[in-house]
Amino acid sequence: MAKPKPARAPKPDPAEGQKRSPMRRGMDTLIFRTMAPYLTALMVLFSVFVLLRGHNQPGGGFIGGLIAASAFAILGIAQGVSAVRRALWFDPTAIAAAGLTVSTLAGLMSLAADVPFMTALWVFPNIFGTEVALSTPMLFDIGVYLVVTGAITTVALALEEREDD
Amino acid sequence: MAASDAPYIFLTLIAPFLAAAIAPLLTRALGHWAALPLALVPAGIFAFFCRALADVQGGQAITGGYLWVPSFNVSYSWLIDGLSLTFVLLISGIGALILLYAGGYLKGHAQQGRFFSFILMFMGSMLGVVVSDSFLMLFIYWELTSITSFLLIGFDHSREASRRAAIQALVVTGGGGLALLAGLILVWNMTGVSTISLLIEYAQAVKASPYFFAALLLILGGAFTKSAQFPFHFWLPNAMEAPTPVSAYLHSATMVKAGVFLLMRLQPVFGDTAAWETILPVFGGATLLAGTVIGLRQTDLKLMLAYTTIASLGLLVMLTGFGTPHALESAVLYLIAHALFKGALFMVAGAIDHEAGTRDITRLGGLWRAMPLTFAAAMLAALSMGGLPPFLGFLAKEEVYEALAGSNPRAIAFTLFAIIGNGLMFALAFAVALKPFIGTERDLPGGHHGAAAGAETGAPPSALPGISPSRGEIGKRHTPHIHEAPALMLIGPLVLALAGLAAGIFSDAFHATFSAPMASAIAHEQRSISISAIPHLSLPFLLSLATVALGVIVYLLLDRAREAAAAALESIGWGPDQGFDQAMRGLVRGSYIITRRIQTGRLETYVMVTFIVIAAALLVPMTTFGEWPAAPLWPVDAGFHELMVFAIAVIGLFAVVFAADRLTAIVSLGIQGFAVAVIFMLYGAPDLAFTQFMVETLSVVILALVMTRLDLQPSDHRHGFERLKDAAIALACGAGFAALLMRAVQVPFNNTLTDFFNQWSKVVAHGTNVVNVIIVDFRGTDTLGEIAVVTITGLAILALIRIRVSGDVKPADNDPERSA
């Protein structure tokens, strides 16, 4: 948007209550609204856990991303889309784009090592006495996670936004 | 030239394209004087290739090039022998003069830079055609000349006549180019060689092949359309819609000769056969007669020249295929002579149009006083075209009769053709070059005073062929003073006309430098030419006299001859030009009818046809090849809990089908989805199960979000018959997929890939979750593509939602605090 939009006063809409969808009315309870932020925080935490253990146990970027996206969708239903946008800090499309960039860079890093595109590189630095495995596939999976989170949150938020049109 | 010259040759071949890129900028800076620096490019090419003249004197060739697609044996390679070199010098030399001429002709035109750009691109393409050795390169350049010709004919694209002429030229010559491609590929398959220089060595193999005739016809299809041979001649007169520099350059001197060039180039391969020596003379002769007779009825200078060009091309094709001694030599002489005199005459016609404001021969007269230099150039060119000594045209005509004359019926018939054709061309030459200049001075519209007005609206000076331009009405009111064409427009015709004279006078040097090497290259053996401009009593000379006599008579009776020709042609009525319109209309109508029949606009039909085909593709091969699966074992070795999950899935599926309201449908969809997730879980796929759970949850959520806002019911409210039909198709497809899968699992499992991943997943990729290792490591590039797809669908959905069909843009917000 090039032109700044004039501030718009919220239109009083007497039919607001009737226009709400049955689903929103059903979920718009006090308990759900109160619990949702905690639930979302837990789910996002869990999604990161699922992402990081994915290489050796069931999990990975796709599943983690879906869990995170569901978390934000729940928050969106409970507290409104603007709350999710505030909580996310970044635009979900930007998150998806960043994920795609991270994944591509993870593939391109192999070029620096003079091996073909997408060849996995591993380092095992010793941090505080624990051997930590860092690798380009891990970076790549983080990219996948960000893409899935970003893209599906975009979709969910876009659909929720239209709710009260 | 040495092999080390290869980079320079390559540079000269791309130089016109580079010049074309900067031409518009240069024209913006310098105006019409941009013609001078731009003309240096072809002039430089001309000078560069003059150095090569000595190298091809004995019929040798300069070859070189670069590998292009080595795996297909395709190269960017050139073959420069006497034939190519003469063409290169004609293209670059005349090209330089044309650029200068266009500088004067389109002075002040808003799109002059674009014009320069197009004509330089054409020049580069035409150079490419004549030096190409590899088939593919030849074809690409060949079609590029068609495309640049399209752009140049349609230069004044605001007029329908221009657009029609441009499309017509593109369809005819471009279509011919495709025939040429097919022919070249056929030859490639027949011999296994893809370069012309090698193909000549395989001439015997080509002639012995059963596909010889097919290949010949296809290649002739390319050559005849390009060189406007009857019955494909109709596009060339229409191409006169182009600005005159284009007519002079493309449609007389160079591009239309590409077909003749190709025939000459392939003469050693296809020549000396009955088909070659029948088809070429017959079509060439027909073209010669048709061109001159139709040309006779024209009153527009450019159209008269266009039809004589068709006639000359016919003569060249006839000579190339005639097969007697001197035939090729005469073709060579005539080709060079024609390029010189016809280019000059076109430029003269343009100059007359530019100064007098009309090209209608019945309105022109007495211009010699005002335009003496133009008149001189016109006369010099016409004398050559008429075949009078000591001009090059005379040498050519003598040689033509030397080649044709004989006592057998074929020779007599074609000699007669040639006499009539040449006689009429003689008459037309002087009708163009003499008539407008002699006689009483007429009241003429006047040219470039009006041209400036035309330039403002972006129209080139010559608005309509044959008809006086509309601005003639303006001219009548103030009777402008007509004067000599500007210097830029005089250089071209004078140089070309004088070149024709010089070649005739210094015939020995001319033969040694140009015509003999060219004839040798065509014949692929040493040839020499000795004809000179000194008349000596012989049969050809007598035939020449007869030609001139016929020409003089027709010239004197020109008006009556025109009426006779017009009457004869009108009695025929239909011509291929109308045929083209009918064909194009038929094409559009036919595609419209077919489209309407196939694309009914009903999604139901498309989907139905798709699934019927899928069902057939699944069931028919299995039936035909007897590959039906063996019946599965019963009872199934599945536990009770497994059977229950399957049952839940199937119940969910049918609940979706029979759901009466939205909520039931959404919930049922969720049930079958979660059942699938449980199936994944039961059979050792926890990753899939988790993903499926999440996806089904999200699906239900977004489906609910959308469907609760649509006042739609998912139930089927259609006739029973339609439901039965759908059910039958669905059952057939389902049975097909089930049978396919059943059959697939009954063959032994190929576990090569699975074993690979199982073995190396931990050892090489340091991961114990093999599924994840495959996704992010082994097949990482695939996954990169997939997440790109996910991103793009996300963006597409966002765009779809954000596009407002109507109404104001409301910042979406549904804060419960605010709405509450």
Add this chain to the structure above:
Amino acid sequence: MEGFMSVIVGIFFAVAIYLMLSQYIIRILLGVAILGNAVNLLLFVAGRVTREVPPIIGKGADALPASAANPLPQALILTAIVISFSFFAFLLVLAYRAYQTLKTDDTHQMRLAEPEDAAEPPLGY
């Protein structure tokens, strides 16, 4: 086992295709959603099924035991699930916007791109 599951897969396909043959966008959407599951199950069964042992290499082992599930179709299906979901979402939104614009979900009445009374193409140049 695979033979029985093939029949289930066939039912998935039949139901999906029956719904997709409908005249109404909503039913077509439901059909597309089911079709994704049908294809995924097809791939899964074609890679042969084993019970309950996930393709995860145990501690101390360097390769999968023979009893483990085939990881290759799982990797294919995992990405396919996510992609078919994003396409389902796209179709859903497309149908939604089409309904808002055209006020119908009957494909017979959605003639914006190919109108019933389309004008004849122009025949000039």
